[in-house]
Amino acid sequence: xxxxxxxxxxxxxxxQGLALGLIYALVSxxxxxxxxxxxxxxxANSEVFMIGTFATLYLEVHVLGYATNSPSLHGxxxxxxxxxxxxxxxxxxxxxxxxxxxxxxxxxxxxGANRLAxxxxxxxxxxALLEGxxxxxxxxxxxxxxxxxxxxxxxxHGANFRIDTLMAIVVPIIIFVVxxxxxxxxxxxxxxxxxxxxxxxxxxxxxxxNRVITLTFCIGGLTTGAAAFIYxxxxxxxxxxxxxNMGIAAFTAAVLGGIGNLRGAFYGGxxxxxxxxxxxxMLGSQWKAVTVFTVLVVVLLFKPNGLFGEAVQQTRT
Amino acid sequence: MSEKLLExxxxxxxxxxxxALNEVNFHVNRGEIxxxxxxxxxxxxxxxxxxxxxxxxxxxEITFKGVNLAGLKRxxxxxxxxxxxxxxxxxxxxxxxxxxxxxxxxxxxKTGLLRAxxxxxxNRKEERESKERAHELLALMGIDHRxxxxxxxxxxxxxxxxxxxxxxxxxxxxxLLDEPxxxxxxxxxxxxxxxxxxxxxxxYTVLLxxxxxxxxxxxxxRVAVLDFGQKIADDLPTVVxxxxxxxxxxxxxxxxxx
Amino acid sequence: xxxxxxxxxRDKGAEIWAGWSRPVRTVFVLAFIVLIGLMPFAASWGPxxxxxxPITSFQNVLVYPVGMFIMMALGLNIVVGKSxxxxxxxxxxxxxxxxxxGILSTLYGWNTWEVMxxxxxxxxxxxxxxxxxxxxLRGDYLAIITLGFGEIVRIVAINLxxxxxxxxxxxxxxxxxxxxxxxDLMHPETFFWLVFAMILLVIWMVRRFTIRRPGRAWxxxxxxxxxxxxxxxNTLVYKLWSFVIGAAVGGAAGVLYASKVMVISPDMFKFxxxxxxxxxxxxxGIGNIWGVVLGAGILxxxxxxxxxxxxxxxxxxxxxxxxxxxxxxxGLLPRKKREKITEKGAK
Numbered sequence: 002x003x004x005x006x007x008x009x010x011x012x013x014x015x016x017q018g019l020a021l022g023l024i025y026a027l028v029s030x031x032x033x034x035x036x037x038x039x040x041x042x043x044x045a046n047s048e049v050f051m052i053g054t055f056a057t058l059y060l061e062v063h064v065l066g067y068a069t070n071s072p073s074l075h076g077x078x079x080x081x082x083x084x085x086x087x088x089x090x091x092x093x094x095x096x097x098x099x100x101x102x103x104x105x106x107x108x109x110x111x112x113g114a115n116r117l118a119x120x121x122x123x124x125x126x127x128x129a130l131l132e133g134x135x136x137x138x139x140x141x142x143x144x145x146x147x148x149x150x151x152x153x154x155x156x157x158h159g160a161n162f163r164i165d166t167l168m169a170i171v172v173p174i175i176i177f178v179v180x181x182x183x184x185x186x187x188x189x190x191x192x193x194x195x196x197x198x199x200x201x202x203x204x205x206x207x208x209x210x211n212r213v214i215t216l217t218f219c220i221g222g223l224t225t226g227a228a229a230f231i232y233x234x235x236x237x238x239x240x241x242x243x244x245x246n247m248g249i250a251a252f253t254a255a256v257l258g259g260i261g262n263l264r265g266a267f268y269g270g271x272x273x274x275x276x277x278x279x280x281x282x283m284l285g286s287q288w289k290a291v292t293v294f295t296v297l298v299v300v301l302l303f304k305p306n307g308l309f310g311e312a313v314q315q316t317r318t
Numbered sequence: 319m320s321e322k323l324l325e326x327x328x329x330x331x332x333x334x335x336x337x338a339l340n341e342v343n344f345h346v347n348r349g350e351i352x353x354x355x356x357x358x359x360x361x362x363x364x365x366x367x368x369x370x371x372x373x374x375x376x377x378x379e380i381t382f383k384g385v386n387l388a389g390l391k392r393x394x395x396x397x398x399x400x401x402x403x404x405x406x407x408x409x410x411x412x413x414x415x416x417x418x419x420x421x422x423x424x425x426x427x428k429t430g431l432l433r434a435x436x437x438x439x440x441n442r443k444e445e446r447e448s449k450e451r452a453h454e455l456l457a458l459m460g461i462d463h464r465x466x467x468x469x470x471x472x473x474x475x476x477x478x479x480x481x482x483x484x485x486x487x488x489x490x491x492x493x494l495l496d497e498p499x500x501x502x503x504x505x506x507x508x509x510x511x512x513x514x515x516x517x518x519x520x521x522y523t524v525l526l527x528x529x530x531x532x533x534x535x536x537x538x539x540r541v542a543v544l545d546f547g548q549k550i551a552d553d554l555p556t557v558v559x560x561x562x563x564x565x566x567x568x569x570x571x572x573x574x575x576x
Numbered sequence: 577x578x579x580x581x582x583x584x585x586r587d588k589g590a591e592i593w594a595g596w597s598r599p600v601r602t603v604f605v606l607a608f609i610v611l612i613g614l615m616p617f618a619a620s621w622g623p624x625x626x627x628x629x630p631i632t633s634f635q636n637v638l639v640y641p642v643g644m645f646i647m648m649a650l651g652l653n654i655v656v657g658k659s660x661x662x663x664x665x666x667x668x669x670x671x672x673x674x675x676x677x678g679i680l681s682t683l684y685g686w687n688t689w690e691v692m693x694x695x696x697x698x699x700x701x702x703x704x705x706x707x708x709x710x711x712x713l714r715g716d717y718l719a720i721i722t723l724g725f726g727e728i729v730r731i732v733a734i735n736l737x738x739x740x741x742x743x744x745x746x747x748x749x750x751x752x753x754x755x756x757x758x759x760d761l762m763h764p765e766t767f768f769w770l771v772f773a774m775i776l777l778v779i780w781m782v783r784r785f786t787i788r789r790p791g792r793a794w795x796x797x798x799x800x801x802x803x804x805x806x807x808x809x810n811t812l813v814y815k816l817w818s819f820v821i822g823a824a825v826g827g828a829a830g831v832l833y834a835s836k837v838m839v840i841s842p843d844m845f846k847f848x849x850x851x852x853x854x855x856x857x858x859x860x861g862i863g864n865i866w867g868v869v870l871g872a873g874i875l876x877x878x879x880x881x882x883x884x885x886x887x888x889x890x891x892x893x894x895x896x897x898x899x900x901x902x903x904x905x906x907g908l909l910p911r912k913k914r915e916k917i918t919e920k921g922a923k
Contacts, residue, residue: 042719104898114905117656121858124851125897132891245847249723256720287735294724301713301721370806396808410799412911413792421792425808431817434788435781445788488808 006282012160014278020166020235022274023173027228028251029258029266030180031098031221037197037261038217041116044123045101047248048130049094049222053229054239055134056093058145060086073150082148083234090233091226098222099215101126107211134241142240145233165235176227177267180220184263193217197261250277250293257297259307268309323348323492323523324369324400329378331361331368331547338364340547341378346492351514351524353534353555356544357567362527363405365544366494370402371395383491397425401490403481405497405527411470415461415480418469419452422487455483458520459513475506479513486517493517495526499533511537535559543567589866612772616765629880635764639836641876643771644829649856649872650778650865651825656854657863657911658782658791659818660798661711662719665726666853668706669699669823671845672729673830678745678840679738688751688759688835692828699827702729703820711815715801726850733842744841751835759835767836774832778825779865785821794818859900861907870908 007014031046061067065082074082105122154162184190195203196213204210232247233239250273258269273293280292300308325345331338339361346352354362367373369380371392380387387395401422410418427448429441456462459479464472469480478498485493495514499507511533518524528534534541534555541558543551545567551558558564593601618627619634629637648670655663676695680686710721733739740746751759757766785791793814796804805811834840852875860871878896879889904910 036716040716042716108902109905112905114901115862117662117858117862118901118905120662121855122898122901124855125894125901128894129891129898130894132888132894136887136891249727252720253724256717260716287731290724290731291728294721294728297724298709298721301717302709305713305717372802372806391810392802392805393808393810396806401808402806404803408800408803410796410803412799413795417792417795421796421804421809422807424789424792427789429789431785431790431821434790435784437784441788484807 012158016160018275018278020169022271026270029255030224034217047244051244053094057233067146090230094226095222102218350539353538360544399491401485401488402494409469416465645876646872655822659794665722667849668729669826670830673827674834677834695831703823707819861909863911867909
C-alpha cells in the first residue's frame with residue numbers, strides 16, 4: 002500500500018476523481034431516474050452510453066467531416082462545433098432511451114408482467130445493441146478527432162487544470178443544477194416525483210403515467226448522451242464494449258448515493274470517482290474494483306439507503 | 319384478576335416529528351376478548367405493528383407472558399406466541415389456502431433443510447401433522463372446501479377467514495385481528511362474531527381492532543379507546559359506550575364546549 | 577394466437593402425470609432417462625441428424641454449454657425462482673468451483689472426485705460470506721452486490737499468481753475412470769452422462785425442498801417477505817440457505833467444467849455468463865424446474881446450432897430474448913398456476 006501518493010498527488014487525484022465522478026453521475030441518472038418511477042434497473046443504459054460515444058464520433062467524422070489528424074479548432078468555430086456534437090449526442094441517446102422503453106418495458110408493463118421479465122428483455126436490448134455495434138465496428142477501438150486542443154490553465158499542487166478536465170466538471174454541474182430545478186419546480190418534474198412516490202395516487206390525480214415514464218427515460222438518455230460526449234472528448238476513443246464498465250460504475254454510483262433520487266446520483270458519482278482514483282493510486286488500479294465493491298457493501302450495511310439517499314421505501318409502501 | 323398476557327408500559331412511537339403513540343399503557347388479560355377502537359389514524363394498527371416487531375419502540379416497554387419483547391426479531395415474536403392478521407388482506411396469493419396455513423404451522427417444527435432433503439421419519443411425521451392441523455384450522459373457519467384453491471382466487475370473505483386460519487396456524491396464545499369484519503355484510507359479521515367467540519373458547523386470547531360498534535359490544539370483555547395516539551378509555555363495553563370523552567373523540571368537540 | 581399464449585403445457589403435463597399409477601410413472605421416468613442418455617448419439621443417427629452443430633461436435637455441445645447451463649440454471653433457479661433473490665453474479669460460484677479443481681488438481685494432484693466436495697464447500701463458503709451482509713439489505717441492492725462480487729472473483733483470479741493470472745491454469749486432468757467409464761477427449765458421451773446424473777440429482781433435491789418446509793418458506797419470502805417473517809419464517813436463514821444451495825450447484829458445475837475443458841482462464845467467467853444463466857431461467861419459466869431445463873437447453877444450444885451466421889449469433893440471441901419476453905413474460909413453461917382439484921379434504 003502506498004500512502005505517500007496521497008500527500009504528493011492529493012490535489013491531482015481530487016481533480017481527476019471529480020471529473021471522472023461527474024461523468025459517472027450523469028450516466029447514473031439514466032439508472033436512478035428510471036428506478037425512481039419504475040423500480041426497475043434500466044439495464045440497457047450502459048449501451049445507450051456506448052451508442053452516445055459512437056454518435057459523437059459519427060457526428061464529428063462523418064457529418065462534420067473531421068479526420069483523426071485534423072488540426073484542432075479555435076474560437077467560435079470550436080464552440081459551435083462542440084455544442085452541435087454535444088446536442089447531437091444527447092438527442093441520439095434520448096431517442097434511443099425512449100425506444101428502449103417502448104421495446105423492452107412498455108408492453109410488459111401493460112401486461113403486469115413480473116420485474117424479471119422486463120429485466121431480461123432489457124438485457125436482450127443491451128445484447129442486441131452491443132453485438133450490433135461489435136459487428137459494425139469489427140470489434141476495433143476507434144479514435145476520435147482532437148477538436149479541442151488540450152491546453153492547461155495551470156497547475157495547483159500537481160493538479161493540472163486542463164480545459165477538458167474542467168469541462169468534465171463544469172458541464173455536469175450545470176446539467177445537475179438545471180435538472181434539479183426542473184424536477185422540483187416544473188409541473189412535469191413534479192409529476193415525476195409524484196409517480197415515484199405513489200403510482201396509484203398519481204393515476205388518481207390525473208397524471209399520465211406513460212408520459213412520465215417516457216420523460217424519465219428521455220431525461221436519463223439526455224444526461225447519458227451528455228456523459229458520452231464528455232467522455233469521448235476527454236479520452237478521444239471508444240470501442241463497442243465501452244458501456245460495460247461505465248454501466249457498472251454508474252449503477253454502483255447510483256446505489257452508493259441512494260438510488261431513486263437525483264442528488265444521490267450526483268454525490269454518489271463524485272464519491273465513486275474519488276474512491277476509484279485514490280484506490281488506484283494507493284493499491285494499484287487492478288484492485289480498484291475490489292475496493293469499490295467492499296466500500297459499497299460496508300456503506301449499505303450502515304446506511305441502507307445509500308450515503309445521501311432519502312429512504313425510497315418510506316415514500317412508497 | 320387473571321394474568322396479564324400482553325402489557326404495554328409507557329409505549330411511545332415517533333416517526334420523525336410525528337408522535338403515533340404517546341405514553342400508552344395497556345394490557346390484555348389471558349383468556350379475554352379485548353377490543354381496541356378509535357377514530358381513523360388514532361394509532362390502532364401502530365399498536366399491532368409495534369407489538370409484532372414491525373416498528374421499533376421509541377421508548378417504553380412491551381412484555382408478553384412477562385418477558386420483554388425488545389430485541390426479538392419478527393419471527394421470534396411470532397414463535398413466542400403472537401400472531402396477527404392484516405387490515406388489508408396479505409395472503410400468499412400464489413399458494414393454496416392449505417399451503418398458506420401449513421407455512422404458518424412450520425414455525426414450531428424442528429426439521430429444517432437437511433432433514434427435509436433426506437426425508438427423515440421425523441420430517442415426514444411433521445409434514446403430516448402440519449397438513450392435518452391446517453385442515454383442522456380451515457375446517458374451524460368453515461373453509462376447508464377451499465383448501466386446494468389458490469388464495470388469490472378465494473372470495474373476499476374467505477380470504478379474511480383464511481388469514482385468521484393462517485394466524486392460528488402459528489399456535490398463538492394471543493391472536494391479533496386487524497379489522498376482521500371490514501367489508502362484511504351484517505349476516506357475515508354475526509357469523510364472524512360467533513367464530514371469534516369460538517376461537518376464544520378454544521383457549522386463545524384475542525385482541526381485535528374494529529370499527530363496527532355492535533360487533534365489539536357484542537363480544538368484547540373489555541374495550542380500550544385510542545385517540546391521537548393516546549389511550550382515553552379502557553373499561554367494560556357498556557361503560558366505554560357512555561364515556562363522554564369517547565363520544566367526543568368519535569363525534570368531534572362540540573362547538574360550545576372547550 | 578391468444579389461446580396459444582395462454583396454453584400452459586406444464587398444467588397439461590401435470591394433469592396427465594396425476595392420472596398415472598406408480599408403475600406407469602416409473603416406466604415413463606426410466607424410458608425418459610434412457611432416451612436422454614442416448615442423446616449423444618442423436619447427431620450420428622439419420623432422423624435426428626439435424627441436431628448436429630456445425631463447428632463444435634454435438635457431443636461436446638451437449639456437455640458444454642447445454643448440460644452445464646441446465647445445471648447452473650437449476651442452481652440459479654433456487655435463488656431467483658424459488659426465493660425471489662436477484663443474483664447477477666452467479667458465475668462467481670462457477671468460477672470458484674472451476675478454480676478449486678484447477679488449483680487442487682495441478683498443485684496437489686487431487687482428482688475430480690476428491691476435489692468435488694471441496695469445490696462445493698468453497699462455493700458455499702463464498703455464498704455465506706457474500707450472503708450474510710448482502711441478504712440483510714433491500715432486495716434491489718442484492719443485484720448490484722452480486723454483480724460486483726462476480727466481477728471481483730474474476731479480477732482476483734487475474735491478479736493472483738496461484739490462479740495463473742490472466743493466462744489461467746493449463747493442464748487440468750480429466751476425471752479418473754469409474755465403473756469402466758473413461759472421461760477424456762475421446763469420450764464426450766461419458767461426460768454427458770456424468771453431467772446428466774448431476775442434473776438429476778439437483779432436480780431431485782429441488783423437488784424435495786419444494787414440497788416441504790424449505791420450499792414453503794422460500795415461496796412465502798418470494799411473495800411477501802414481511803408477512804413471511806410475521807408468520808414465523810426466519811427469513812434471513814432461509815434466504816441464506818437458498819443462496820448457499822444455489823452456490824453449491826454452481827460450484828459443482830465449475831469443478832466438472834474445469835475437468836472437462838482442462839484449461840481455465842479468467843475470461844471464461846465474465847459477467848456474460850451470469851446474464852446468460854439468468855436469461856435461461858427467466859426464458860424457460862422462472863420457478864419451474866422443467867421450464868428452466870427447457871430454457872437453458874434452448875438458449876445454450878441455439879447459438880451453437882446457428883453458428884453458420886457465426887458473427888451475428890449473439891445479436892440474434894438478444895433479439896430472441898426481446899421477442900420472447902414480450903410474447904411470454906412468464907417464460908416458456910410458467911410456474912404452476914393450476915389449482916389442485918384432486919385429493920380434496922385429505923383429513
